[in-house]
Amino acid sequence: MAATGSVLIKNVRPYGEGEPVDVAVTAGVITEIGHDLAAPDGAEVVEGGGNILLPGFVDLHTHLREPGREDTETVESGSRAAARGGYTAVFAMANTAPVADNATITDHVWRLGREVGLVDVHPVGAVTVGLAGEQLAEMGMMADGAAKVKLFSDDGKCVHDPVIMKRALEYSKGLGVLISQHSEDPRLTVGSVAHDGPTAARLGLAGWPRAAEESIVARDALLARDAGARVHIAHASTAGTVELLRWARTQGIEVTAEVTPHHLLLDDSRLETYDGVNRVNPPLREESDKLALRAALAEGVIDCVATDHAPHASQEKCCEFSQARPGMLGLETALSIVVETMVNADLLDWRGVARVMSERPAQIVGLDDQGRPIEVGEPANLTIVDPEQAWTVKGEELASRSDNTPYDSMTLPGTVLTTLLRGRVTAQRDGLSNVTPNGGAGEWL
């Protein structure tokens, strides 16, 4: 693999539009786009096979579990999973052990990411010390450190105290950073394990009401308005949250939001089996919520897709539903779920996929080297996707150290073939000749 040398990507269709072209890359930057380009001496050639070229994906919500739970994921295994999923940048949440609530930890995670070099790992800083919700963390120190932390979140927990959240928003505005809120009023979710609806009632599972999310979304929109700050809503899961986001926009409040692939595809009908793999926060909701989330993503009311990739050890997921840890894997399957729920449903075209997977997340968090248009002079953070190729998910074959995917054994549409970070190949499936029409995609090299 050439480090920062020359790469010639043959035969790709940027955004799935027009005739295939070649894309030449030198020193990590796109230098030419055209037909029948000659490979410069020593250039690595990547055959695109007429497939779709997109900007590399950016995930605002990943759990990498390092430091502390390296048995379930490391910066390396998570970076590999991300590259295979078409990602070139991920934001690693702060709910590690110890919590990433100071610059020593955020800089450590950032350095680990650089050493691995498969994806840009941006550590998320905690909003409060120890995620305890009581005392603001040293956000300024983290923002000023080597990692230049841009996103702060107590994810896993809600910044519940309105006074603390108000101060955090004011502080974030001054620092030019963004807070991502895990919207969950903890007093409404004590003991809750599943969406509070007919399915949970029938199955005897304690319910997690929509109001637990929506009351915080509404409150934080108002706090952001008063502070003149921006706020980002993590893993939006209800139709009511969509309506609140729409309302906030009409008021000129700067609220952005993400939706996870699992909330786009799955609903609480999955819970019938009591399989702990389906336990997640916020919980899988009802079909009406799912359809509202898809429509909101198509319309732009929800800005982007974020995986909430949450690896857990199998012994923490296989137990009784109420005992299973909440969270599911997402990085390696996200593109396929977006193809299934949005592209194949005619809700998004490939320009739209680039918008929700790459451009908007980069803009929201202020990354200037990711989510860029595929044009000469832009960094070559790219992914090649075969829209026709289906593949069968097998938990144990994923690059993640964990296998808690809710899509195990499912055949999903859309395959990532190659990912490039600043022109360097970070993931590549076996030669196109090995990609069989219905028998799954080629092996990862």
Ligand SMILES: NC(=O)N[C@@H](CC(=O)O)C(=O)O
């Ligand atoms: N989504 C989850 O169910 N779990 C996440 C935490 C979180 O995103 O709230 C985790 O860290 O496991």
Ligand SMILES: [Zn+2]
């Ligand atoms: Zn969360």
Ligand SMILES: [Zn+2]
């Ligand atoms: Zn999370």
